[in-house]
Amino acid sequence: MSSQVSLPQSLHKDLPLTALAPMQDVTNLWFMKVIAHYGSPDYFFTEYFRVNDTSRLNRSILAAITENDTGRPVFAQMIGESIPDLVRTAIDLCRYNIAGVDLNMGCPAPRIYRKNVGGGLLLYPEKVDRILAELRQAVNDRPLTVKMRLGFENTDTFYEILDTINRHSIDLLSLHGRTVKDMYHSSVKYDLIAEAVKRVDCPVLANGNIYSAFAALEVLSQTGAAGVMVGRWAIGNPWIFTQIRQALRFETITPVYAIEVRNYIERLWQTPTAANMPERSRVGYLKMFLNYIALLVDVEGDFLRLMRQTQTEIELFNLCDRFLLSDSTKTLALAPYSGV
Numbered sequence: 001m002s003s004q005v006s007l008p009q010s011l012h013k014d015l016p017l018t019a020l021a022p023m024q025d026v027t028n029l030w031f032m033k034v035i036a037h038y039g040s041p042d043y044f045f046t047e048y049f050r051v052n053d054t055s056r057l058n059r060s061i062l063a064a065i066t067e068n069d070t071g072r073p074v075f076a077q078m079i080g081e082s083i084p085d086l087v088r089t090a091i092d093l094c095r096y097n098i099a100g101v102d103l104n105m106g107c108p109a110p111r112i113y114r115k116n117v118g119g120g121l122l123l124y125p126e127k128v129d130r131i132l133a134e135l136r137q138a139v140n141d142r143p144l145t146v147k148m149r150l151g152f153e154n155t156d157t158f159y160e161i162l163d164t165i166n167r168h169s170i171d172l173l174s175l176h177g178r179t180v181k182d183m184y185h186s187s188v189k190y191d192l193i194a195e196a197v198k199r200v201d202c203p204v205l206a207n208g209n210i211y212s213a214f215a216a217l218e219v220l221s222q223t224g225a226a227g228v229m230v231g232r233w234a235i236g237n238p239w240i241f242t243q244i245r246q247a248l249r250f251e252t253i254t255p256v257y258a259i260e261v262r263n264y265i266e267r268l269w270q271t272p273t274a275a276n277m278p279e280r281s282r283v284g285y286l287k288m289f290l291n292y293i294a295l296l297v298d299v300e301g302d303f304l305r306l307m308r309q310t311q312t313e314i315e316l317f318n319l320c321d322r323f324l325l326s327d328s329t330k331t332l333a334l335a336p337y338s339g340v
Helices: 029-039 059-066 083-093 118-123 125-138 158-167 190-199 213-223 232-236 240-248 258-269 279-296 302-309 313-324
Strands: 017-020 043-050 074-079 100-105 144-149 172-176 204-207 227-230
Touching (some): 029 059, 029 258, 043 059, 100 118, 118 125, 118 144, 125 158, 172 190, 190 204, 190 213, 204 213, 213 227, 213 240, 227 240, 258 279, 279 302
Parallel strands (some): 017 227, 043 074, 100 144
Protein backbone atom coordinates (compact mmCIF):
# COMPACT_ATOMS: atom_id res chain seq x y z
CA MET A 1 0.00 0.00 0.00
CA SER A 2 1.17 3.57 -0.62
CA SER A 3 3.01 4.99 2.38
CA GLN A 4 1.12 8.25 1.93
CA VAL A 5 -2.49 7.13 2.32
CA SER A 6 -4.57 4.34 3.78
CA LEU A 7 -7.92 2.85 2.97
CA PRO A 8 -11.01 3.85 4.97
CA GLN A 9 -11.62 1.57 7.92
CA SER A 10 -14.45 -0.94 7.73
CA LEU A 11 -17.26 -0.65 10.26
CA HIS A 12 -16.75 -4.41 10.70
CA LYS A 13 -13.05 -4.44 11.64
CA ASP A 14 -13.06 -8.13 12.48
CA LEU A 15 -14.27 -9.20 9.05
CA PRO A 16 -13.01 -9.23 5.44
CA LEU A 17 -14.04 -6.25 3.34
CA THR A 18 -17.16 -6.10 1.18
CA ALA A 19 -17.91 -3.77 -1.73
CA LEU A 20 -20.73 -3.22 -4.18
CA ALA A 21 -19.28 -3.44 -7.66
CA PRO A 22 -19.73 -0.39 -9.88
CA MET A 23 -22.37 -1.13 -12.51
CA GLN A 24 -23.29 1.41 -15.15
CA ASP A 25 -26.96 2.49 -15.07
CA VAL A 26 -27.42 0.61 -11.78
CA THR A 27 -25.17 1.82 -8.95
CA ASN A 28 -26.42 5.39 -8.78
CA LEU A 29 -27.23 7.27 -5.56
CA TRP A 30 -30.75 5.87 -5.45
CA PHE A 31 -29.60 2.25 -5.72
CA MET A 32 -26.87 2.79 -3.11
CA LYS A 33 -29.61 3.99 -0.75
CA VAL A 34 -31.75 0.97 -1.60
CA ILE A 35 -28.84 -1.37 -0.83
CA ALA A 36 -28.10 0.54 2.39
CA HIS A 37 -31.68 -0.06 3.52
CA TYR A 38 -31.02 -3.81 3.47
CA GLY A 39 -27.43 -3.77 4.70
CA SER A 40 -24.56 -1.76 3.22
CA PRO A 41 -21.23 -3.12 2.06
CA ASP A 42 -18.11 -1.53 3.52
CA TYR A 43 -17.46 0.42 0.30
CA PHE A 44 -19.47 1.80 -2.59
CA PHE A 45 -18.06 2.63 -6.04
CA THR A 46 -19.76 5.08 -8.39
CA GLU A 47 -20.73 4.42 -11.97
CA TYR A 48 -17.81 5.50 -14.11
CA PHE A 49 -17.17 9.13 -14.96
CA ARG A 50 -16.42 9.21 -18.69
CA VAL A 51 -13.16 11.06 -19.29
CA ASN A 52 -12.09 12.70 -22.56
CA ASP A 53 -10.89 16.08 -23.79
CA THR A 54 -14.35 17.69 -23.45
CA SER A 55 -15.64 15.81 -20.40
CA ARG A 56 -16.88 17.39 -17.19
CA LEU A 57 -18.00 15.63 -14.03
CA ASN A 58 -21.41 14.07 -14.59
CA ARG A 59 -23.79 15.68 -12.10
CA SER A 60 -26.00 12.65 -11.53
CA ILE A 61 -22.98 10.44 -10.83
CA LEU A 62 -21.51 13.16 -8.63
CA ALA A 63 -24.70 13.08 -6.54
CA ALA A 64 -23.73 9.55 -5.42
CA ILE A 65 -20.87 11.31 -3.62
CA THR A 66 -22.24 14.71 -2.60
CA GLU A 67 -25.71 13.55 -1.52
CA ASN A 68 -24.77 10.16 -0.13
CA ASP A 69 -26.12 9.60 3.38
CA THR A 70 -25.47 5.86 3.64
CA GLY A 71 -22.59 6.36 6.06
CA ARG A 72 -20.26 4.34 3.83
CA PRO A 73 -17.15 5.54 1.93
CA VAL A 74 -17.64 6.07 -1.80
CA PHE A 75 -14.88 5.62 -4.38
CA ALA A 76 -15.19 7.66 -7.57
CA GLN A 77 -14.52 5.58 -10.68
CA MET A 78 -13.15 6.99 -13.95
CA ILE A 79 -12.96 5.47 -17.41
CA GLY A 80 -10.76 6.89 -20.15
CA GLU A 81 -7.32 6.77 -21.77
CA SER A 82 -6.27 10.40 -22.23
CA ILE A 83 -3.64 10.92 -19.53
CA PRO A 84 -4.01 14.73 -19.17
CA ASP A 85 -7.78 14.41 -18.93
CA LEU A 86 -7.63 11.52 -16.44
CA VAL A 87 -5.30 13.61 -14.27
CA ARG A 88 -7.55 16.67 -14.57
CA THR A 89 -10.62 14.62 -13.65
CA ALA A 90 -8.89 12.92 -10.73
CA ILE A 91 -7.87 16.30 -9.32
CA ASP A 92 -11.45 17.56 -9.75
CA LEU A 93 -12.83 14.49 -7.97
CA CYS A 94 -10.42 14.92 -5.07
CA ARG A 95 -12.15 18.20 -4.24
CA TYR A 96 -15.11 16.14 -3.05
CA ASN A 97 -15.56 13.81 -0.10
CA ILE A 98 -14.47 10.65 -1.88
CA ALA A 99 -12.80 7.60 -0.35
CA GLY A 100 -10.46 7.43 -3.32
CA VAL A 101 -10.14 7.46 -7.11
CA ASP A 102 -10.69 4.20 -9.00
CA LEU A 103 -9.57 3.51 -12.57
CA ASN A 104 -11.79 1.21 -14.64
CA MET A 105 -9.63 -1.27 -16.56
CA GLY A 106 -12.23 -4.01 -16.82
CA CYS A 107 -15.44 -2.90 -18.55
CA PRO A 108 -16.20 -5.67 -21.08
CA ALA A 109 -18.76 -3.82 -23.20
CA PRO A 110 -17.54 -3.82 -26.84
CA ARG A 111 -18.62 -0.19 -27.37
CA ILE A 112 -16.27 0.69 -24.49
CA TYR A 113 -13.21 -1.49 -25.07
CA ARG A 114 -13.16 -0.62 -28.79
CA LYS A 115 -12.25 2.90 -27.70
CA ASN A 116 -9.23 1.45 -25.86
CA VAL A 117 -10.74 2.31 -22.48
CA GLY A 118 -12.05 0.09 -19.69
CA GLY A 119 -11.04 -3.49 -20.49
CA GLY A 120 -9.43 -2.26 -23.69
CA LEU A 121 -6.55 -0.78 -21.69
CA LEU A 122 -5.36 -4.28 -20.79
CA LEU A 123 -4.07 -4.61 -24.37
CA TYR A 124 -1.59 -1.79 -23.71
CA PRO A 125 0.47 -2.40 -20.56
CA GLU A 126 2.88 0.42 -21.43
CA LYS A 127 -0.05 2.84 -21.56
CA VAL A 128 -1.32 1.50 -18.22
CA ASP A 129 2.13 2.17 -16.77
CA ARG A 130 2.07 5.80 -17.93
CA ILE A 131 -1.51 6.36 -16.74
CA LEU A 132 -0.88 4.96 -13.26
CA ALA A 133 2.37 6.89 -12.90
CA GLU A 134 0.63 10.21 -13.62
CA LEU A 135 -2.44 9.40 -11.53
CA ARG A 136 -0.34 8.35 -8.56
CA GLN A 137 1.43 11.69 -8.65
CA ALA A 138 -1.89 13.56 -8.88
CA VAL A 139 -3.75 11.49 -6.27
CA ASN A 140 -1.40 11.65 -3.33
CA ASP A 141 -3.65 12.43 -0.38
CA ARG A 142 -6.09 9.52 -0.66
CA PRO A 143 -6.26 6.02 -2.11
CA LEU A 144 -5.76 5.35 -5.80
CA THR A 145 -7.40 2.05 -6.74
CA VAL A 146 -7.84 -0.10 -9.84
CA LYS A 147 -10.62 -2.41 -11.03
CA MET A 148 -9.51 -4.82 -13.74
CA ARG A 149 -9.91 -8.24 -15.31
CA LEU A 150 -7.34 -10.98 -15.92
CA GLY A 151 -6.60 -9.71 -19.40
CA PHE A 152 -8.29 -8.86 -22.67
CA GLU A 153 -8.54 -12.13 -24.62
CA ASN A 154 -6.01 -14.11 -22.58
CA THR A 155 -3.76 -13.54 -19.56
CA ASP A 156 -0.61 -12.59 -21.49
CA THR A 157 -0.34 -9.14 -19.86
CA PHE A 158 -1.68 -10.17 -16.42
CA TYR A 159 1.55 -10.41 -14.44
CA GLU A 160 3.12 -7.41 -16.17
CA ILE A 161 0.16 -5.24 -15.15
CA LEU A 162 0.22 -6.61 -11.58
CA ASP A 163 3.87 -5.55 -11.36
CA THR A 164 2.90 -2.11 -12.68
CA ILE A 165 0.29 -1.87 -9.91
CA ASN A 166 3.06 -2.54 -7.38
CA ARG A 167 5.43 -0.07 -8.99
CA HIS A 168 2.94 2.78 -8.63
CA SER A 169 1.80 1.94 -5.08
CA ILE A 170 -1.84 1.31 -5.94
CA ASP A 171 -3.84 1.07 -2.70
CA LEU A 172 -6.52 -1.47 -3.61
CA LEU A 173 -7.07 -3.85 -6.53
CA SER A 174 -10.54 -5.15 -7.39
CA LEU A 175 -9.97 -8.15 -9.65
CA HIS A 176 -12.66 -9.84 -11.73
CA GLY A 177 -11.47 -13.37 -12.45
CA ARG A 178 -12.42 -13.44 -16.14
CA THR A 179 -10.97 -11.84 -19.25
CA VAL A 180 -12.72 -9.00 -21.05
CA LYS A 181 -13.75 -11.30 -23.91
CA ASP A 182 -15.19 -13.78 -21.39
CA MET A 183 -17.76 -11.13 -20.46
CA TYR A 184 -19.81 -12.94 -17.74
CA HIS A 185 -20.02 -16.35 -19.40
CA SER A 186 -17.02 -18.49 -18.50
CA SER A 187 -16.06 -19.88 -15.12
CA VAL A 188 -14.19 -17.48 -12.85
CA LYS A 189 -10.48 -18.24 -12.42
CA TYR A 190 -10.18 -17.80 -8.67
CA ASP A 191 -6.73 -19.44 -8.81
CA LEU A 192 -5.45 -16.41 -10.72
CA ILE A 193 -7.02 -14.07 -8.18
CA ALA A 194 -5.04 -16.05 -5.57
CA GLU A 195 -1.89 -15.48 -7.68
CA ALA A 196 -2.59 -11.75 -7.68
CA VAL A 197 -3.08 -11.74 -3.91
CA LYS A 198 0.43 -13.18 -3.53
CA ARG A 199 2.00 -10.90 -6.13
CA VAL A 200 0.69 -7.42 -5.30
CA ASP A 201 1.45 -5.37 -2.21
CA CYS A 202 -2.05 -3.94 -1.80
CA PRO A 203 -5.29 -5.57 -0.61
CA VAL A 204 -7.26 -7.41 -3.30
CA LEU A 205 -11.03 -7.64 -3.59
CA ALA A 206 -12.11 -10.83 -5.36
CA ASN A 207 -14.86 -10.20 -7.92
CA GLY A 208 -16.83 -12.46 -10.24
CA ASN A 209 -19.92 -14.63 -9.72
CA ILE A 210 -20.11 -14.23 -5.95
CA TYR A 211 -23.73 -15.28 -5.88
CA SER A 212 -24.26 -16.04 -2.17
CA ALA A 213 -22.80 -15.64 1.31
CA PHE A 214 -21.41 -19.17 1.19
CA ALA A 215 -19.87 -18.55 -2.23
CA ALA A 216 -18.17 -15.47 -0.72
CA LEU A 217 -16.68 -17.60 2.08
CA GLU A 218 -15.44 -20.16 -0.43
CA VAL A 219 -13.85 -17.47 -2.61
CA LEU A 220 -12.16 -15.84 0.38
CA SER A 221 -10.78 -19.21 1.44
CA GLN A 222 -9.63 -20.11 -2.06
CA THR A 223 -8.01 -16.76 -2.91
CA GLY A 224 -6.78 -15.32 0.38
CA ALA A 225 -8.28 -12.01 -0.78
CA ALA A 226 -8.84 -9.14 1.65
CA GLY A 227 -12.51 -9.08 0.73
CA VAL A 228 -15.14 -9.58 -1.94
CA MET A 229 -16.81 -7.29 -4.45
CA VAL A 230 -20.37 -8.29 -5.38
CA GLY A 231 -22.12 -6.99 -8.48
CA ARG A 232 -25.11 -8.55 -10.22
CA TRP A 233 -26.08 -10.83 -7.33
CA ALA A 234 -26.56 -7.81 -5.06
CA ILE A 235 -29.26 -6.76 -7.54
CA GLY A 236 -31.01 -10.08 -7.03
CA ASN A 237 -30.37 -10.17 -3.30
CA PRO A 238 -29.71 -6.80 -1.61
CA TRP A 239 -29.45 -8.64 1.73
CA ILE A 240 -26.27 -10.37 0.53
CA PHE A 241 -23.82 -8.14 2.42
CA THR A 242 -25.62 -8.73 5.70
CA GLN A 243 -25.71 -12.46 4.90
CA ILE A 244 -21.97 -12.50 4.15
CA ARG A 245 -21.25 -10.94 7.53
CA GLN A 246 -23.54 -13.44 9.26
CA ALA A 247 -21.82 -16.36 7.51
CA LEU A 248 -18.35 -15.03 8.37
CA ARG A 249 -19.37 -14.90 12.02
CA PHE A 250 -20.80 -18.43 11.83
CA GLU A 251 -24.26 -17.07 12.58
CA THR A 252 -27.49 -18.47 11.17
CA ILE A 253 -28.46 -16.47 8.09
CA THR A 254 -31.69 -14.60 8.74
CA PRO A 255 -34.37 -15.80 6.29
CA VAL A 256 -35.77 -13.23 3.88
CA TYR A 257 -39.50 -13.81 3.49
CA ALA A 258 -41.16 -13.40 0.12
CA ILE A 259 -43.19 -10.41 1.31
CA GLU A 260 -39.89 -8.58 1.94
CA VAL A 261 -38.83 -9.40 -1.61
CA ARG A 262 -42.15 -7.97 -2.82
CA ASN A 263 -41.43 -4.80 -0.83
CA TYR A 264 -37.95 -4.62 -2.39
CA ILE A 265 -39.49 -4.82 -5.87
CA GLU A 266 -41.90 -2.02 -4.93
CA ARG A 267 -38.94 0.07 -3.78
CA LEU A 268 -37.19 -0.56 -7.11
CA TRP A 269 -40.35 0.51 -8.96
CA GLN A 270 -40.24 3.87 -7.17
CA THR A 271 -37.10 5.05 -8.92
CA PRO A 272 -36.64 8.85 -8.68
CA THR A 273 -37.08 9.20 -12.46
CA ALA A 274 -40.32 7.15 -12.44
CA ALA A 275 -42.60 10.15 -12.92
CA ASN A 276 -40.82 11.03 -16.18
CA MET A 277 -40.65 7.50 -17.60
CA PRO A 278 -43.26 6.00 -19.92
CA GLU A 279 -44.82 2.87 -18.41
CA ARG A 280 -43.20 0.58 -20.99
CA SER A 281 -39.74 1.98 -20.22
CA ARG A 282 -40.33 1.75 -16.49
CA VAL A 283 -41.45 -1.88 -16.78
CA GLY A 284 -38.39 -2.63 -18.89
CA TYR A 285 -36.10 -1.02 -16.33
CA LEU A 286 -37.62 -3.06 -13.50
CA LYS A 287 -37.22 -6.25 -15.51
CA MET A 288 -33.45 -5.65 -15.54
CA PHE A 289 -33.53 -6.17 -11.76
CA LEU A 290 -36.13 -8.93 -11.84
CA ASN A 291 -33.95 -11.02 -14.16
CA TYR A 292 -31.75 -11.63 -11.11
CA ILE A 293 -34.39 -11.61 -8.37
CA ALA A 294 -36.40 -14.29 -10.23
CA LEU A 295 -33.48 -16.75 -10.07
CA LEU A 296 -33.78 -16.76 -6.27
CA VAL A 297 -37.58 -16.95 -6.13
CA ASP A 298 -38.80 -19.86 -8.22
CA VAL A 299 -37.01 -23.18 -8.69
CA GLU A 300 -39.11 -24.05 -11.76
CA GLY A 301 -38.26 -20.85 -13.62
CA ASP A 302 -41.91 -19.96 -14.23
CA PHE A 303 -41.62 -16.56 -12.53
CA LEU A 304 -38.69 -15.59 -14.75
CA ARG A 305 -40.40 -16.78 -17.93
CA LEU A 306 -43.76 -15.15 -17.21
CA MET A 307 -42.15 -11.94 -15.91
CA ARG A 308 -40.39 -11.44 -19.23
CA GLN A 309 -43.73 -11.69 -21.03
CA THR A 310 -45.46 -8.95 -19.04
CA GLN A 311 -45.92 -5.56 -20.67
CA THR A 312 -47.77 -3.40 -18.16
CA GLU A 313 -47.40 -2.44 -14.52
CA ILE A 314 -50.61 -4.26 -13.61
CA GLU A 315 -49.52 -7.49 -15.30
CA LEU A 316 -46.09 -7.35 -13.71
CA PHE A 317 -47.25 -6.70 -10.16
CA ASN A 318 -50.10 -9.20 -10.36
CA LEU A 319 -47.47 -11.77 -11.26
CA CYS A 320 -45.21 -10.67 -8.39
CA ASP A 321 -48.14 -10.96 -5.99
CA ARG A 322 -48.95 -14.42 -7.27
CA PHE A 323 -45.43 -15.72 -6.67
CA LEU A 324 -44.49 -13.71 -3.58
CA LEU A 325 -47.64 -13.19 -1.53
CA SER A 326 -49.51 -16.49 -1.88
CA ASP A 327 -47.38 -18.33 0.69
CA SER A 328 -46.38 -16.43 3.85
CA THR A 329 -43.70 -19.02 4.70
CA LYS A 330 -41.86 -18.74 1.35
CA THR A 331 -38.33 -17.35 1.58
CA LEU A 332 -35.72 -16.06 -0.85
CA ALA A 333 -33.23 -18.77 -1.78
CA LEU A 334 -29.74 -18.37 -0.32
CA ALA A 335 -28.27 -19.05 -3.78
CA PRO A 336 -29.69 -18.89 -7.32
CA TYR A 337 -31.56 -21.96 -8.47
CA SER A 338 -29.50 -23.84 -11.03
CA GLY A 339 -30.89 -24.53 -14.45
CA VAL A 340 -33.51 -21.76 -14.30
